[in-house]
Amino acid sequence: xxxxxxxxxxxxxxxxxxxxxxxxxxxxxxxxxxxxxxxxxxxxxxxxxxxxxxxxxxxxxxxxxxxxxxxxxxxxxxxxxxxxxxxxxxxxxxxxxxxxxxxxxxxxxxxxxxxxxxxxxxxxxxxxxxxxxxxxxxxxxxxxxxxxxxxxxxxxxxxxxxxxxxxxxxxxxxxxxxxxxxxxxxxxxxxxxxxxxxxxxxxxxxxxxxxxxxxxxxxxxxxxxxxxxxxxxxxxxxxxxxxxxxxxxxxxxxxxxxxxxxxxxxxxxxxxxxxxxxxxxxxxxxxxxxxxxxxxxxxxxxxxxxxxxxxxxxxxxxxxxxxxxxxxxxxxxxxxxxxxxxxxxxxxxxx
Numbered sequence: 001x002x003x004x005x006x007x008x009x010x011x012x013x014x015x016x017x018x019x020x021x022x023x024x025x026x027x028x029x030x031x032x033x034x035x036x037x038x039x040x041x042x043x044x045x046x047x048x049x050x051x052x053x054x055x056x057x058x059x060x061x062x063x064x065x066x067x068x069x070x071x072x073x074x075x076x077x078x079x080x081x082x083x084x085x086x087x088x089x090x091x092x093x094x095x096x097x098x099x100x101x102x103x104x105x106x107x108x109x110x111x112x113x114x115x116x117x118x119x120x121x122x123x124x125x126x127x128x129x130x131x132x133x134x135x136x137x138x139x140x141x142x143x144x145x146x147x148x149x150x151x152x153x154x155x156x157x158x159x160x161x162x163x164x165x166x167x168x169x170x171x172x173x174x175x176x177x178x179x180x181x182x183x184x185x186x187x188x189x190x191x192x193x194x195x196x197x198x199x200x201x202x203x204x205x206x207x208x209x210x211x212x213x214x215x216x217x218x219x220x221x222x223x224x225x226x227x228x229x230x231x232x233x234x235x236x237x238x239x240x241x242x243x244x245x246x247x248x249x250x251x252x253x254x255x256x257x258x259x260x261x262x263x264x265x266x267x268x269x270x271x272x273x274x275x276x277x278x279x280x281x282x283x284x285x286x287x288x289x290x291x292x293x294x295x296x297x298x299x300x301x302x303x304x305x306x307x308x309x310x311x312x313x314x315x316x317x318x319x320x321x322x323x324x325x326x327x328x329x330x331x332x333x334x335x336x337x338x339x340x341x342x343x344x345x346x347x348x349x350x351x
Contacts, residue, residue: 005332008078013108016077020100023084024051034199038115040108041312049100053087058095060350063216065099068120070106074325076219079339088347110317121262122178122189124269130191133179145185149308150300150316159292178263184306186298189264204273211277215346217284218266221324222294224287227334232283244349284342286335288326297323
């Protein structure tokens with residue numbers, strides 16, 4: 001790998017945070033850190049860092065966030081660091097807000113979930129309760145969440161059998177849509193709003209109460225075609241946002257594309273925190289490997305966390321990082337290119 005992408009893709013959370021803070025200050029941003037109680041592998045402080053450009057009482061805002069799923073934050077952080085090198089020009093009464101790593105524990109510990117093993121993109125249950133699970137999830141629990149350390153256990157054979165039995169679309173929604181009954185299981189949405197999101201919601205209410213319109217871009221990885229991005233929107237927004245952002249737009253429905261509709265997603269938190277504003281939400285999802293390989297990486301890391309020692313220097317951790325941030329120069333260049341392009345498209349849409 002040459003040095004180009006290494007300027008933006010950090011090797012770990014601590015480096016990413018330091019780079020973000022230093023570059024944001026040089027770019028003239030107003031910085032705020034939302035401190036968390038959780039700590040990193042070396043006992044270091046963890047925080048959600050927010051950088052703000054433009055008017056402090058904006059009517060419109062481009063809100064760019066990364067790292068909601070921890071280990072997926074390496075790509076989003078890289079895009080944000082690149083943006084800081086050349087901050088887009090803003091129209092009058094418009095702000096650019098960059099939210100660096102909404103789940104710093106997950107990025108620091110190479111987990112997709114937070115310190116309580118909660119999937120933060122299933123944790124904003126403002127229109128329902130923190131209870132229940134898809135009916136198929138109980139049948140799949142022993143396959144998804146073995147109560148033992150990582151081991152070879154014919155995962156691929158079992159996965160192929162389940163795909164033949166249920167179909168890929170049904171499995172995607174049943175497994176990844178979110179569940180609230182298996183605290184050590186994959187895609188667990190928690191039992192209450194988690195501290196990080198609670199503090200982020202308070203920040204939005206406190207600082208952005210003047211907004212009338214928001215375009216929120218939240219960066220993820222691991223879903224879709226390798227080195228290509230899919231722009232995921234709510235099904236009800238598909239017809240309106242498709243013509244604006246182009247052919248990459250897909251509805252968050254398992255039967256209509258590579259995605260599924262999560263319960264308690266980040267879009268719900270934004271709408272609840274900013275009820276006075278019209279919020280358009282785009283999940284920018286960069287594809288890596290096939291979903292069976294990604295699921296296996298998630299499953300084995302989860303076993304290591306709950307039934308091993310959970311330490312970072314372990315093959316399951318390296319495999320998980322590779323599943324969500326391939327060590328491939330062409331993939332990383334594509335992420336930087338499309339990340340910047342979408343921000344520019346979003347800026348124009350707010351004019």
